[in-house]
Amino acid sequence: MTKKVGSIHIEVLEGRNLIPMDSDGQSDPYCVIIVGEKKKKTKAVRHTLFPKWENEHYDFNIDKNLGSIVIEVYDWDRFSSDDRMGMVVIPSTQFSDYSLEITKWFTLIPIKSEDPVSGEIKLKIRYDKDNSQPQEKNPLIKAIKDNDVAAIEHLMNKSKVDYGICDSEGTPAIHLAIGTNNIPLITLILKASDLKITIKDSHGNSPLHLFSQKCITTTQSDEVILKLIDKGCSVADENALGEIPLHKACLSNFHKTSTIDTLLSKGSNINHQTKTGDTPLHYAIKMNRSDVVLFLLQKGANFNIEGGKPSKKPIDLARELDHTSIVNKLEKVLEISDWLNNLQLESLIPIFIQNEIYMDVITDIDESTLDSLKITVSGQRAKLLRTIKKMKSELNTSFSSLSGSFSSSTSNLKTSYNQSAEDLKYLVNNSPTKVEINSNNSDNSNNNNSSATTIENTGSNSPPIVNDSTPIVNNNNNNHKEENSNNNKQDIDNNNNNKQDENKDNSIAEQPPTTTTTNVINLNVSELSQLKHIHLDSDSWVIDESTLKYSVLLGTGASGKVYKGFYKGIEVAIKVLKSFTDKKDIAEFKKEFQIVSSLKAPGVVNFYGAGIKDKLCIVMEYCSRGSLYHILKDETVQFDWNNFFHLGLQAISSLDSLHCWTPQVLHRDLKSLNLLVTENWTVKICDFGLSRFDTGSNLETLGKLRGTYAYVAPEVYFGNKYTTKSDVYSMGMILWEMTYRCINGVHQFPYQEYPHLKFDYQILISSAKKDVRPTIPPNTPKSLADLISLTLLKDGASRPTTSEFYDALLKIHQEYLANTQEWDSKRIIPESQLPKPLVPATDTPGSSSPALLADVDNSSPRSFTNNNTPPTPSPSSSSNDFTQPIIPTTTSTTDSIKSPVSLLKEQITRTRSSSSPIDPKSLLKQK
CATH class of the missing domain: 1.10.510.10 (Transferase(Phosphotransferase) domain 1)
Structure with a gap:
């Protein structure tokens, strides 16, 4: 048993300028003091960024192997997991600074590197050294225990360092150095001798075992691991319990997957079992380290190995310990694994887990997603797409029967989504060999990426060429044939550079892009003029479509396409709505027309009129600076x-x-x-x-x-x-x-x-x-x-x-x-x-x-x-005063934007949906 070397008194006093974590700009902060294996938690102070704690003082015994003290700050949450607000790390090398009681403000640092953090906490600290310990006679041992780097360097100049020399309790010098967590000291010791490190402590731990568990995340910690390996420590060395360094890394109290990654890169067995059968994954679950669990799963950890006493699978262990977030993660992994196994695509399981592709987003996968995942085998791609198409068809059928508010439909959506693995296997085995177009599919979530129409700028005075292989009437589905699914994608970047396009565009199309329709639009002037609230004078709003000149395609949205063009010499935006085949679509057009034609407020895009003869289009003001x-x-x-x-x-x-x-x-x-x-x-x-x-x-x-x-x-x-x-x-x-x-x-x-x-x-x-x-x-x-x-x-x-x-x-x-x-x-x-x-x-x-x-x-x-730009219109200005309206550089839907950089395509990232309005069927992802 490790002997006590002293004690430390810590009192948590107050905080200031902490980061707001709640929607009202406040937080409910509390602190967790971690000293070795012991933890103490303060009370949460409600609704403040400047908390003051009372009577939150604690005493801890310190042993020689303690590397540091950590005070973590969290925001208490009644309904979900508590949010990280930052931490303070006090290395053992600084304990001597607190031999006299000191009250001090400590700046918070991120617990995880990506965490937002701000503010400080005020602590009162006193360290009492245990003077009953015998004085070390060996100067090297004494210098290490005193964290005296200068003394060690002085000793190095006299002779080579013997790593194997032990203190009075039998602990080797190199292990003592590792225990200090003093990176400069450890690095100095490792450079002090050319000898290989073969010695272990009384528990069979190599220096690599100790460092993997006790090191604090720093930029140099990976370098120390590599140096220890170079000096003779092995990632496969077992201690008395059968643990390898990777097990020890999973026992760490600090958030650092980089250490685990370094050990794995050097050949550590991710599924190595201790003498009781525990794998590193079991250890991470016992420590409730959800971040480490996810990292191990992504690196290929076997989640079906039973270990421990009594023997348990990882998910059963997590359930027993009531680690909800880990249970949820493992359930997702098991679910996607079972699904792929039933499709006889088990070789794809690591790819899906590594990219966090689970069943809640499986219906978003298409050709481009498979490209991103580097799934290139044609048979695997075809099987996945067939199955996903069947799933989407089943879900769309279920959704079409739902009505009313969103809250009443959510439970039905959940039910419709829960298909068993056997059902999915049946769907695959009974699917056609090719993915066919479902003309009744109204899923717009990927409309932007699977358009059946392309527009080419001919560079002449001729109109834009429209390549139509199929009618675009009511063509809002995603399920194009495999061989065409990567064609005709909208290039959003080009749509965002319209000012450059305007300078380059020397061709104005006098005819609109032609479309093929199967049904005649059932609309007339009187029907629209008589709508409530619009106050239109006769048919003055009706635009002869032959007077419109189309220029640049600005973008494509769920409800149609937007072009830059000209009307009576005025630069305008022309919104060409999708062709209609049923009464519901016509009603939707009427509603939008009713709004835009009635509003004449200066803060609203100006309405010039609409065309209803050959196609439905609305002509509006052009705003040149975009959105x-x-x-x-x-x-x-x-x-x-x-x-x-x-x-x-x-x-x-x-x-x-x-x-x-x-x-x-x-x-x-x-x-x-x-x-x-x-x-x-x-x-x-x-x-x-x-x-x-x-x-x-x-x-x-x-x-x-x-x-x-x-x-x-x-x-x-x-x-x-x-x-x-x-x-x-x-x-x-x-x-x-x-x-x-x-x-x-x-x-x-x-x-x-x-x-x-x-x-x-x-x-x-x-x-x-x-x-x-x-x-x-x-x-x-x-x-x-x-x-x-x-x-x-x-x-x-x-x-x-x-x-x-x-x-x-x-x-x-x-x-x-x-x-x-x-x-x-x-x-x-x-x-x-x-x-x-x-x-x-x-x-x-x-x-x-x-x-x-x-x-x-x-x-x-x-x-x-722009010095020529007029000031903001005065109160007397009206929308009719605009002689040269200006236009958006893009369509006003989220089809026209790019998501933040992601390994996968935008509709399965955490960014916004790719169309507007949002298709409620996307809620089928919820489990």
């Missing part, structure tokens, strides 16, 4: 506080113009991609495909799930009525997006900081049921952070109105103007953005809502980037 999303995404330019307030205030004002309209308009699909920016930096709301007038007749449709999930208010998940406060929630999420870009200099999607939220439905459930919200950047000024938190409250009644939202942000803008230097100091400016900002400052951001313009002084705006 707010693309402005935020452009990381080659600055987005400073002036830009933030100028665009943010306008965005809220534009929304207010909808809410102040009679009858009131609810957008229901607000996101940064649906806010367009004109050449003179005026914000315009677009994409009214989901919008509705808030009248009694629309109560049922307003209760259905709409919008991109990250921006959807919690009440919509529960099937409650959609209100103006739901739009405010979405606008609050956009304001968070702008704040993150302004402070950090880079764009990030909402919830992207949560690695476990990989899919849209996970985001929706976590935000609605667990009250999870995107993390507000720590440097955000308090007034702004409070406003964002207010707009994202779960209780819609507690959120501000759009008018209150605008007033609050206007007040914060005044605060910024009075404290410009302080606010600017909170921003991180990447080197690539050092040139001048995107939009120069204005005295007061422009506003386009009549209800709010009175609050803004536009009397003397500063110049914009």
Whole structure:
């Protein structure tokens, strides 16, 4: 038994500037003090970033093998696992510094390298050395125990170091050095002799055993492991219990899979069993290290080996220990393994596990996903695609019978998804040899990647060529034949560079892209003119399609395609809607037409008219700077506080113009991609495909799930009525997006900081049921952070109105103007953005809502980037005053954006869905 060398007294006092983890910008922090195998936990202090603990003091005995003391900070969560907030590590080499009681602030560092962290905690520490221990006579042993690197270096200059010399208890010098966790000292000792290390301690541990368990994650720890191996330690050495160094690494209290990776790269057996049959996976489960469990599974650990006394499989051990997160992970692994085994594709199991492809996303797999996974065997690809097609067909059939609100349908979706492995095997064995087109499939989630139509720019005055191998009527399915599934993909990058395209485009197509339809569109002028609320004069809105000139295809969305073009010499955006074959599609077109044709607010894209003869198209204003999303995404330019307030205030004002309209308009699909920016930096709301007038007749449709999930208010998940406060929630999420870009200099999607939220439905459930919200950047000024938190409250009644939202942000803008230097100091400016900002400052951001313009002084705006750009329109301006409307550089759906870099394609990453509106069938992923 290791003898005591001293004791340490630790008192946790308080914290300051901790990172906010809750949706309201606060946290519920508590501390865990880890000393060797012992842990002590403080009480959680509720709802604060400046906690103060009382009577949280602890005493621990210290033995010579203790490498360090760790104090971890977590945010308590009632409904899910607690979130990591950071940690403090105090190496044993520093214990002597606390021989006199010291009270000190310690800066928190990440527990995991990717964790966001901020703030400090205040500790009172006193170390009492046990003076009863006999003094070491050997100078090397004494120098090691005293962590005296200078003395060791002095001894090295006199003679070679003998690794095998032991202290009075029989512990070898090299083991003592490893136990200090002092990397410079260990490195010095290893360089001090050319001798091979063969000695073990009394428990049969080699120095590599000890270091694998006790080392703290540092940049040099892998170098020490490699040096120990070079000196003679083996990754296959067993100690008295049959443990190899890999077992010891899995027993570590520190979050470091890099050590495990290094040992595996040197040939360590990932499935080695101890004398009791435990594998490293069993050890990781016993330590409740879910990160290590996942890492071992991805590296090929066998999850069916039984070990321990009594003998248990890993999942049974996790269940017995009630380690829920590990159980969930193992269940997913077992499920996908059984599925692949039943398909006789067991060789693919490691690939699926390594890339975390489980049954909840299996129906998202297509040809490009298989390419990313490097699955190249044609027979394997065909079998997978056949099975997935059958699964999707079964699920779509089940979904089509569902109706009502989302909350009432979720349980049915779960039931329809739970197919047994035998059912899947039957599906494969009874599938046709080729994947056929299902013309009735309405799944739009991958429409962008499997379009049956391509457009080529001929470089002449001829119209764009449309290659149609099949009719595009109601052609929104994903299930194209294998040989064609990789063809005709939309190149999003090209659509995001329309300014360059405009300069290069010398050909204007006088005829629209032709389409083939099987049914005649059943619409006429009088039918549309008589719709409620639109107030159209006769047929003045009807556009002769021969007067339209098509230029560049800007993008493709779920509801159609958007082209840049010209109408009567004016640059316009032409939205060509998908061809229709049933009454439901026609009704959807009527609803969008009803909204866009009735709104004449300055903060809304201007409506010029529609064509209904040869095809359904809507002609709208062209906003040359594209969407707010693309402005935020452009990381080659600055987005400073002036830009933030100028665009943010306008965005809220534009929304207010909808809410102040009679009858009131609810957008229901607000996101940064649906806010367009004109050449003179005026914000315009677009994409009214989901919008509705808030009248009694629309109560049922307003209760259905709409919008991109990250921006959807919690009440919509529960099937409650959609209100103006739901739009405010979405606008609050956009304001968070702008704040993150302004402070950090880079764009990030909402919830992207949560690695476990990989899919849209996970985001929706976590935000609605667990009250999870995107993390507000720590440097955000308090007034702004409070406003964002207010707009994202779960209780819609507690959120501000759009008018209150605008007033609050206007007040914060005044605060910024009075404290410009302080606010600017909170921003991180990447080197690539050092040139001048995107939009120069204005005295007061422009506003386009009549209800709010009175609050803004536009009397003397500063110049914009383009000196020829006019100031924001005055209150007397109307949408009819625009003589040269300007257009989005892309379509206003998420089809036009790229997901963050991923090994796999976008629809099975944690980013937003690839179409708008969101197809609720994606919720079938939920288990």
